[in-house]
Amino acid sequence: MIAERQEELAALGAVDLLSPAEQAELAAAAAADPAFAVLVASCRSTAAELAYSAPPVVPPTHLKTRILASLSTQTTPATARPARGTVIPFASWIGLAAAACFALAAAYFGQAFVTERAAVAALRDQQTLADLALRGATNQLEAERLISRRELAAASAKAAESSGLVAALESRLAEASLTAADSARQLVVSREQITSARRELTARDQRVSDLTRQLAAQGTLADYKIATLASLLGNSPQALAVAVWNPANQEGVLTVQKLPALAADKDYQLWVVDPQYPIPVDGGVFRVDPATGEARMNFRPNLPVKTVAKFAVSLERKGGVPKAEGPMVLIGP
Amino acid sequence: MSESGPTEQPDKRHAVDALLLKRVAAGDRAAFSELYDRFSKPLYSTAVRILSDTAEAQDVVHDAFVALWDKANTYESSRGTAFSWALTLTRNRAIDRLRSRRRRAELLENSAPSDLGLDENSSGLSADDSADTSDQAAAVRAAVDSLPPDQQSALKLAFFGGLTQEEIAARLSTPLGTIKARIRRGLLKLRERLAARQ
Numbered sequence: 001m002i003a004e005r006q007e008e009l010a011a012l013g014a015v016d017l018l019s020p021a022e023q024a025e026l027a028a029a030a031a032a033d034p035a036f037a038v039l040v041a042s043c044r045s046t047a048a049e050l051a052y053s054a055p056p057v058v059p060p061t062h063l064k065t066r067i068l069a070s071l072s073t074q075t076t077p078a079t080a081r082p083a084r085g086t087v088i089p090f091a092s093w094i095g096l097a098a099a100a101c102f103a104l105a106a107a108y109f110g111q112a113f114v115t116e117r118a119a120v121a122a123l124r125d126q127q128t129l130a131d132l133a134l135r136g137a138t139n140q141l142e143a144e145r146l147i148s149r150r151e152l153a154a155a156s157a158k159a160a161e162s163s164g165l166v167a168a169l170e171s172r173l174a175e176a177s178l179t180a181a182d183s184a185r186q187l188v189v190s191r192e193q194i195t196s197a198r199r200e201l202t203a204r205d206q207r208v209s210d211l212t213r214q215l216a217a218q219g220t221l222a223d224y225k226i227a228t229l230a231s232l233l234g235n236s237p238q239a240l241a242v243a244v245w246n247p248a249n250q251e252g253v254l255t256v257q258k259l260p261a262l263a264a265d266k267d268y269q270l271w272v273v274d275p276q277y278p279i280p281v282d283g284g285v286f287r288v289d290p291a292t293g294e295a296r297m298n299f300r301p302n303l304p305v306k307t308v309a310k311f312a313v314s315l316e317r318k319g320g321v322p323k324a325e326g327p328m329v330l331i332g333p
Numbered sequence: 334m335s336e337s338g339p340t341e342q343p344d345k346r347h348a349v350d351a352l353l354l355k356r357v358a359a360g361d362r363a364a365f366s367e368l369y370d371r372f373s374k375p376l377y378s379t380a381v382r383i384l385s386d387t388a389e390a391q392d393v394v395h396d397a398f399v400a401l402w403d404k405a406n407t408y409e410s411s412r413g414t415a416f417s418w419a420l421t422l423t424r425n426r427a428i429d430r431l432r433s434r435r436r437r438a439e440l441l442e443n444s445a446p447s448d449l450g451l452d453e454n455s456s457g458l459s460a461d462d463s464a465d466t467s468d469q470a471a472a473v474r475a476a477v478d479s480l481p482p483d484q485q486s487a488l489k490l491a492f493f494g495g496l497t498q499e500e501i502a503a504r505l506s507t508p509l510g511t512i513k514a515r516i517r518r519g520l521l522k523l524r525e526r527l528a529a530r531q
Contacts, residue, residue, distance in 0.1 A: 046527060
């Protein structure tokens with residue numbers, strides 16, 4: 001019974017796929033088992049038949065001529081035996097002697113010829129071996145040359161790549177240096193700008209403080225009183241006045257429009273009505289532009305005012321009076 | 334040319350081959366010439382198939398027949414047929430050249446052709462060259478074609494590809510053990526089918 005492993009060895013051996021160790025295993029098994037040896041031979045013969053599965057190609061006729069011509073320069077096969085000589089009978093001893101001499105001479109020259117031919121064949125074999133060795137060495141050199149060329153090309157490429165990398169790094173370093181210099185300059189400028197901004201900020205803080213103080217001193221805008229005074233005059237219904245009163249500073253501004261022009265002995269007089277006083281407080285006298293009827297007057301009542309209930313304007317004698325005597329011309333709000 | 338004829342049975346063919354080889358071993362040039370006529374076509378076809386180069390194939394066949402002449406006395410019939418012995422002389426030389434060429438090609442970074450064998454449709458050979466009427470060839474092709482495709486491809490790569498077991502496994506993207514099994518099964522089946530026609 002042949003094991004599967006042996007079949008595998010025989011099959012792989014038939015197509016020359018065995019490693020040296022497997023070849024040794026195959027040879028040993030075949031030597032030990034004749035049946036396996038038959039299988040090995042059979043597999044090899046079967047594998048050889050695969051040659052017929054190749055696309056058939058007829059060899060050129062000159063190939064046979066070439067091969068036969070090569071044979072003419074080859075030694076005969078090792079087992080080739082010369083044809084056995086025919087014994088020639090001799091009629092007399094003279095003939096026998098002559099034949100013996102001839103045979104000896106022929107043997108001598110034949111031996112010399114065979115020896116010489118063997119020597120020539122040996123030399124040819126040596127030459128063939130030398131040619132093979134030379135071819136092998138040439139192939140080896142060619143292989144080494146190709147390997148060296150490829151390695152050289154690879155090294156050159158790597159060197160070129162490295163050079164390019166160094167150049168790129170140097171370029172980037174130069175750019176980085178320029179950028180660093182720009183950054184340093186920008187840093188100086190920025191520091192100056194920061195210093196200037198701090199100074200300005202300090203100045204603005206100072207102004208804010210001043211304004212805050214001023215505002216605190218003047219009071220807030222919400223505390224201001226703005227009053228519109230309407231006309232009480234039948235002949236000048238469009239007459240109008242606006243009074244802005246700052247209670248913190250106890251002062252105000254009066255603006256009037258379209259009031260009738262006055263006679264030389266008359267003045268308009270402003271009154272501030274404060275509930276804490278029994279009569280309105282005098283706010284001062286003013287006259288209007290005769291052409292436009294407009295006037296603007298900064299006023300400061302002659303008594304402290306806590307609460308402004310109303311503003312009023314009356315027509316008085318020139319220079320004003322302590323207590324209103326003439327007709328009211330404007331009042332509000 | 335007396336190539337083994339369509340009507341010659343395999344056993345008889347092998348016996349005639351062995352007899353001729355024996356005569357060659359004795360220095361018989363006529364026997365050598367006849368053996369050449371019988372063997373040259375399949376041997377040359379195999380060399381062309383392996384090398385895809387007719388000039389190289391001619392060199393290989395030349396060297397193989399010269400070796401056959403020189404070493405005919407070393408042939409042992411117990412180790413296989415005369416034809417298998419002659420084929421070994423030819424195939425080994427062709428594969429040596431193929432591997433040497435591949436090494437050079439690898440060095441030159443030339444990609445190997447995807448098809449290991451000769452492109453049968455563009456071999457550059459004439460139609461007359463490709464004509465084959467041999468029943469032997471037809472029978473072998475029929476037997477090979479009857480194998481499962483995976484066994485066929487493994488066997489052909491092993492026989493014509495000049496690859497190692499590992500290279501065949503890599504080429505077919507198949508585990509090494511599977512490749513070995515395919516070659517074993519394929520070859521044994523081929524043996525049975527070729528024997529059945531005798």
